[in-house]
Amino acid sequence: MATSAPTRDSVLTRAVRIFDTFTPDDPVLTVSEIARRSGLHLATASRLVAELVEHGLLARDDDRRVRMGVRMWELALRASPALTLRDTAMPFLEDAHYVVKHHVQLGVLDGTEVIFLERLSAPGAVINYTRIAGRLPLHVSSSGLVLLAFGGPALQEHVLSGPLPAYTDNTITTPARLRAELAEVRKQGFAWCPGYVHPDALGIAVPVRGARGAVVAAVSAIVPNHPDNRAVIGVLTAAARGIGRSLTGPPLTH
Structure with missing residues (x-):
């Protein structure tokens, strides 16, 4: 009761x-x-x-x-920072989705989770658990790893010290592996997450930088889990750069 x-x-x-x-x-x-x-x-x-x-x-x-x-x-539609970012990103997301054919998403940091402001999908696309206004832990998704990698040290240590639940056998579940993954994301400029949320799905994400260079969002794609999909990185990078150039005003903060 x-x-x-x-x-x-x-x-x-x-x-x-x-x-x-x-x-x-x-x-x-x-x-x-x-x-x-x-x-x-x-x-x-x-x-x-x-x-x-x-x-x-x-x-x-x-x-x-x-x-x-x-x-x-x-x-909710008056939440101007998220709405402005989403509206600015839409043309670039649509262009990326035309090439990727599966799922293209826009995510932002909210506490210790990534929340998705937009998702474009296609009939017959690979399985994808995310949805608009849905959330995932930062260590699980490609968007989350990008936002965590370029987040502050306090956020990173908080996530590293907390539980890291597994979604699949491929999910990062140890602080040592997560720390190494974040360093790799910062080095290469993208997150590559084969089977982290579902064994059949590959998550790829890149950072979106605002006017002052701070990472304000992540653009990601969910495609079939196959190494040949590395070409998607370039598509997402072009979209993220277009969004970043179009943003005006101070970076979003959470």
């Missing part, structure tokens, strides 16, 4: 906990499921859900189940 939230939690904190219960795999939930996932008492969750529905941040289906509201989508 879910327990009531500690009294030190503000209403805003409890609302955020409710929003966090929704995932790409579970976009629609009952109030009871929301209460259980958020750790809120059922009566508290029910009251907050009703208020959020009233403000349009959540919505109810005909069967009374709850989903994100249209107003939440509207507010």
Whole structure:
């Protein structure tokens, strides 16, 4: 049974906990499921859900189940740094996708994860677990390794000292291997991740640099796991350079 939230939690904190219960795999939930996932008492969750529905941040289906509201989508579109980066990158992502044919993605750093702002795919493309607004740990994906390699020492040590869960037998799971991989990424300027997330998929990523030279994002491709796909590196590098030249203003920070 879910327990009531500690009294030190503000209403805003409890609302955020409710929003966090929704995932790409579970976009629609009952109030009871929301209460259980958020750790809120059922009566508290029910009251907050009703208020959020009233403000349009959540919505109810005909069967009374709850989903994100249209107003939440509207507010999310005002997240100007991510929106500006995504809009700037789109023409270059589309050009790269035309050549790659499988998946091309744009990811940024958020805490100790990479969050994907955009993903272009094709029918029959190789399996890919990422999705728009989806997240992956930094040590798992090619985009994450690029962002970690060019991130600050504090971030790197934090990730190196934490758990490194495996997705496949090829996933990096030891600090020594991860440290060596990050050094290689910095040296060669790209991440090459054969089978790190799925045995059949190869992740390749390159950094996107802003006006001051700081890495603000990663452009990646997910293609079949075959060494002949090294030509994709050049395609991604050209896209990343185009995005970087088009960016204006200070680099994004997280």
